Amino acid sequence: MTLATPHARPVSHVLPRVTGAALTVPLVDGRRVPYANLDHAASAPCLEAVRDAVDELLPWYASVHRGAGFASQVSTKVYERARDVVRRFVGARRTDTVVFTRNTTDALNLLARALPRSTSVVHFDTDHHAALLPWRGPRVRRISSVAALDAALRSCPTGPRLVVVTGASNVTGEVWPVADVAAIARHHGARIVLDAAQLAPHRPVDIRALDVDYVVLSGHKLYAPFGAGALVGRADWLRAADPYLAGGGATALVADRGSHLAVSWSAGPERHEAGTPNVVGAHALAVACETLGRHWDAIAVHEQALLARLRTGLAGVPGLRELSLSGGDRVGDRVGVVSFAVDGGDPGLLAAALSAEHGIGVRDGAFCAHIATRRLLTAAGASGTRALRASLGLASTEEHVDRLVAALHALVTRGPAWNYAEVDGRWTPTPDPRPLPPFLSAA
Numbered sequence: 298m299t300l301a302t303p304h305a306r307p308v309s310h311v312l313p314r315v316t317g318a319a320l321t322v323p324l325v326d327g328r329r330v331p332y333a334n335l336d337h338a339a340s341a342p343c344l345e346a347v348r349d350a351v352d353e354l355l356p357w358y359a360s361v362h363r364g365a366g367f368a369s370q371v372s373t374k375v376y377e378r379a380r381d382v383v384r385r386f387v388g389a390r391r392t393d394t395v396v397f398t399r400n401t402t403d404a405l406n407l408l409a410r411a412l413p414r415s416t417s418v419v420h421f422d423t424d425h426h427a428a429l430l431p432w433r434g435p436r437v438r439r440i441s442s443v444a445a446l447d448a449a450l451r452s453c454p455t456g457p458r459l460v461v462v463t464g465a466s467n468v469t470g471e472v473w474p475v476a477d478v479a480a481i482a483r484h485h486g487a488r489i490v491l492d493a494a495q496l497a498p499h500r501p502v503d504i505r506a507l508d509v510d511y512v513v514l515s516g517h518k519l520y521a522p523f524g525a526g527a528l529v530g531r532a533d534w535l536r537a538a539d540p541y542l543a544g545g546g547a548t549a550l551v552a553d554r555g556s557h558l559a560v561s562w563s564a565g566p567e568r569h570e571a572g573t574p575n576v577v578g579a580h581a582l583a584v585a586c587e588t589l590g591r592h593w594d595a596i597a598v599h600e601q602a603l604l605a606r607l608r609t610g611l612a613g614v615p616g617l618r619e620l621s622l623s624g625g626d627r628v629g630d631r632v633g634v635v636s637f638a639v640d641g642g643d644p645g646l647l648a649a650a651l652s653a654e655h656g657i658g659v660r661d662g663a664f665c666a667h668i669a670t671r672r673l674l675t676a677a678g679a680s681g682t683r684a685l686r687a688s689l690g691l692a693s694t695e696e697h698v699d700r701l702v703a704a705l706h707a708l709v710t711r712g713p714a715w716n717y718a719e720v721d722g723r724w725t726p727t728p729d730p731r732p733l734p735p736f737l738s739a740a
């Protein structure tokens with residue numbers, strides 16, 4: 298008998314299963330084909346383990362932190378257990394707090410509101426809008442490269458400082474040198490928030506190993522699409538800040554003082570979670586964290602093999618230009634996200650044709666990262682302001698990748714085989730005979 302060492306990580310070589318793996322979608326020519334989901338970076342499908350866990354919880358579903366009933370107590374325990382699971386998932390310090398939010402955008406806006414007055418913020422202009430836009434005021438500095446961070450921090454007035462860094466680009470999948478950014482930030486006494494929306498679904502994120510102060514993430518990108526995300530990190534600023542929302546659940550005591558209400562706000566994470574908590578979302582997120590945490594090795598092997606296949610295939614498509622922050626380095630560290638432009642090809646039309654004629658789901662546009670996308674298109678020598686993005690995950694297969702590459706070849710060399718028109722700014726097949734699923738078409 299072999300005994301596992303006490304710290305051994307449970308390893309599985311099997312990929313966790315997702316719902317919808319057997320989904321077929323209609324094409325405009327009347328056929329149905331298996332859906333090639335190459336849009337994980339936008340929203341990932343639900344893990345079967347998450348679906349089952351939600352199903353198991355639903356009979357017990359009741360109010361959280363509010364009820365004496367047994368089901369309420371069970372729901373409250375589920376919610377608080379989820380905090381611990383998320384805390385462990387990101388390797389948080391014992392003293393860190395876990396606030397459940399709706400998603401990464403919500404978590405970053407919460408942190409922005411909780412910053413002590415006179416905090417200087419330094420962020421990168423290539424970030425997703427969720428990490429780009431919440432910071433306002435004269436003490437915000439926007440930089441374009443890690444090389445500019447030291448000087449930007451040097452120029453900050455005295456007072457608290459925060460550096461915003463993205464774990465993996467949602468445009469190119471390139472992984473940022475987070476530990477290097479953190480080291481520079483530390484040198485200037487700054488805190489660091491890591492936007493892990495695109496990194497956390499692909500590999501372990503460890504607050505302590507990366508030496509960051511906060512991590513934010515979204516459940517729907519982590520195969521748990523039930524409306525929960527999280528902000529994890531240092532409790533002090535959050536404890537001192539005004540509540541994100543004013544309302545029930547965030548208060549320790551409210552008293553009528555005649556001319557005004559005397560409110561004593563809770564000191565814990567519930568201070569920023571006013572209103573009825575999303576226990577289903579929190580549980581779903583926690584189960585996704587536990588499930589992914591048992592499968593990292595298999596996930597890495599699966600995604601990196603598909604990513605290599607995808608990039609090699611795309612490189613052979615005539616006129617295709619891959620976008621890159623690092624100037625096209627083929628060996629750089631990446632998660633399974635690739636954006637590209639095709640000479641003479643409208644990204645919206647190509648995406649519509651990939652869906653309508655080939656059953657492939659990709660994203661087109663500027664990916665809520667307008668500055669990054671425009672800059673990278675220019676750097677790649679492409680015209681226009683929009684691109685296509687293929688993103689890999691647990692639902693992706695070799696066949697999906699090969700189908701995308703073959704479909705792009707066909708579209709680039711022969712053009713679409715159907716008619717399309719722009720309707721409300723989106724390319725749409727005309728006519729579009731594809732039937733909606735029965736639960737929609739019956740309405």
Ligand code: PLP
Binds near residue numbers: 400403428494665
């Ligand atoms: N940060 C990154 C890197 C993202 O890719 C996204 C979403 O695509 C977000 C933040 C925002 O996530 P959400 O829409 O879940 O708030």
